[in-house]
Amino acid sequence: MSDAPQPRASMTPSEQKAEDPQRIAEFEARIARGESIEPKDWMPDRYRTQLIRMMSQHAHSEIVGMLPEGNWITRAPSLRRKMILLAKVQDEAGHGLYIYCGTETLGVDRSELVDQLLTGKAKYSSIFNYPTLSWADMGVIGWFVDGAAIVNQTVLAKASYGPYARAMIRICKEENFHKKQGYEIIATLANGTPEQKAMAQDAINRWWWPSLMMLGPSDKDSPNTAELIKWRVKRKTNDELRQRFVDITVPQAQAVGLTLPDPDLKYNEETQHWEHGAIDWDEFWQVVKGNGPCNRERIAARREAHENGRWVRDAAEAHAAKKAARNQPAAA
Amino acid sequence: MAEERATSTDTLLEYCLRLGDDRLILGHRLSEWCGHGPILEEDIALANIALDFLGQASHALEVAAAAEGAGRSADDLAFFREGVQFRNLLIVELPRGDFAFTIARQFLFDAFSVHLMDALQKSAEPRIAELAAKAVKEDRYHVRHSAEWMVKLGDGTDESHTRLQNAVNDLWRFTGEMFLADPVDDAAAAAGIAPAASTLKEKWDAVVNDVFARANITRPADEVFMRGGRTGKHTEHLGHLLAEMQIVARSHPGAEW
Numbered sequence: 001m002s003d004a005p006q007p008r009a010s011m012t013p014s015e016q017k018a019e020d021p022q023r024i025a026e027f028e029a030r031i032a033r034g035e036s037i038e039p040k041d042w043m044p045d046r047y048r049t050q051l052i053r054m055m056s057q058h059a060h061s062e063i064v065g066m067l068p069e070g071n072w073i074t075r076a077p078s079l080r081r082k083m084i085l086l087a088k089v090q091d092e093a094g095h096g097l098y099i100y101c102g103t104e105t106l107g108v109d110r111s112e113l114v115d116q117l118l119t120g121k122a123k124y125s126s127i128f129n130y131p132t133l134s135w136a137d138m139g140v141i142g143w144f145v146d147g148a149a150i151v152n153q154t155v156l157a158k159a160s161y162g163p164y165a166r167a168m169i170r171i172c173k174e175e176n177f178h179k180k181q182g183y184e185i186i187a188t189l190a191n192g193t194p195e196q197k198a199m200a201q202d203a204i205n206r207w208w209w210p211s212l213m214m215l216g217p218s219d220k221d222s223p224n225t226a227e228l229i230k231w232r233v234k235r236k237t238n239d240e241l242r243q244r245f246v247d248i249t250v251p252q253a254q255a256v257g258l259t260l261p262d263p264d265l266k267y268n269e270e271t272q273h274w275e276h277g278a279i280d281w282d283e284f285w286q287v288v289k290g291n292g293p294c295n296r297e298r299i300a301a302r303r304e305a306h307e308n309g310r311w312v313r314d315a316a317e318a319h320a321a322k323k324a325a326r327n328q329p330a331a332a
Numbered sequence: 333m334a335e336e337r338a339t340s341t342d343t344l345l346e347y348c349l350r351l352g353d354d355r356l357i358l359g360h361r362l363s364e365w366c367g368h369g370p371i372l373e374e375d376i377a378l379a380n381i382a383l384d385f386l387g388q389a390s391h392a393l394e395v396a397a398a399a400e401g402a403g404r405s406a407d408d409l410a411f412f413r414e415g416v417q418f419r420n421l422l423i424v425e426l427p428r429g430d431f432a433f434t435i436a437r438q439f440l441f442d443a444f445s446v447h448l449m450d451a452l453q454k455s456a457e458p459r460i461a462e463l464a465a466k467a468v469k470e471d472r473y474h475v476r477h478s479a480e481w482m483v484k485l486g487d488g489t490d491e492s493h494t495r496l497q498n499a500v501n502d503l504w505r506f507t508g509e510m511f512l513a514d515p516v517d518d519a520a521a522a523a524g525i526a527p528a529a530s531t532l533k534e535k536w537d538a539v540v541n542d543v544f545a546r547a548n549i550t551r552p553a554d555e556v557f558m559r560g561g562r563t564g565k566h567t568e569h570l571g572h573l574l575a576e577m578q579i580v581a582r583s584h585p586g587a588e589w
Binding site for chain 2: 066067070073074075076077078079080082083086087089090093094096097100135185188192193195196301304305308309310311312313314315316317318322323
């Protein structure tokens, strides 16, 4: 629980600096054969860095993602909904913890990663910088945001790095449940009173475009993609994932009689895909740069929890040390 | 006969409202920590405990609603009653405070609840016995969790010790209400629905004294005890909690969620 970064046995910089072309070739051959890369295996520095970046971003997204939904736990309109939402947000904390642990296998300490989040050095998913304004947002987040996450993570479950791939398999199972409960909220609202239906439509209008953006910048603006795909850290490009998400979601919206806020949305018989209108990438980059509606609030909330928790972590550490000292004479 | 039946219905209804409201309000307070805990592991643990309490509350309020027989559901009882109609202990409605306050409140309540649920397993009312059989297992974990943190905070640093001792001092006057019997408790005990409240005190004392000793916490003197929650005389805090908890449900009466 120390705040200082701790060196790890798996991090052997001298080994990594070598970057012997033959070793890289062997590594890439393993990936090409579909083998899983495990923590103790040799890997190029760049592979390790990219994975740490991606995995920690993912973990941070789970943790920051607790906030917009946590905002409605105390106002959930029925006991059942309250319990489901609380369980969902708890799952996200669990995912965060699990992925932080997975990232630690790459030789970086969780406290170091948390510091990167709190100082703004590390990114998290842009979607969580939007505000949750009504109960219907809990439905749309499950349906769209968890839906988009599933599209992304189903593919990541076949990623080359073993601990990440295994984490994705486990997490996807829970995300499927999250998506289901979200869609169920929306379906219930859509069949409810006129006010409830309007609430659902309003939430869809606000979350649709940010959800498309959350799958990442367009391929032409995604500098990391080619390398990540070569090393099977990613399996599909952002645009491919976005297309899959749109294809899945459009019929679901139709099924509950709600509309997606895109006048250009149309089905292409030839490609058999739903084509969406232009995404406002300026908005996306503004949010990524920290100028979204809630960026400051989200980080402030995380910092506050971290600062308020400092004395608790110190106490736990002090108690553990005292306990160890008390036990020592008995053990000797 | 009709009158007797009415009395026992009222007793069961009142008793289940108490069981349910304690756990609903405490679960709600705990859920306020979600996303704001001192350590990720505690975010998970507190949410887990909140979920257990909300599940227990849901069960107890269903039994209450059935006993009432007025066509109301557990949700109606949770979301459409006024503050003065709530029957929870005052201790559970106090604002969550800092982590020391939350832990101290949990511990003082958990040490009570675990023995209550243990005894309720033998309730003459099968739906309560069923609730208790599940709840007692959950409560055993809860009291272990809160007692461990009592020791960590009490034994940890000067700051954590001071915070915990202050929390215990502030909470102490709210603990007496757990063991004060009124006519509802007496009737529930007479009907075999529940143990006499006073029989839990000795067991609670034993747990509290043991953990206080290990946490180096001084047990406050029994002076004035606050009471009123069981008859709807609450602190001012409950109204604000309910305003938040009930806002969506009450804005759409009759809606399904």
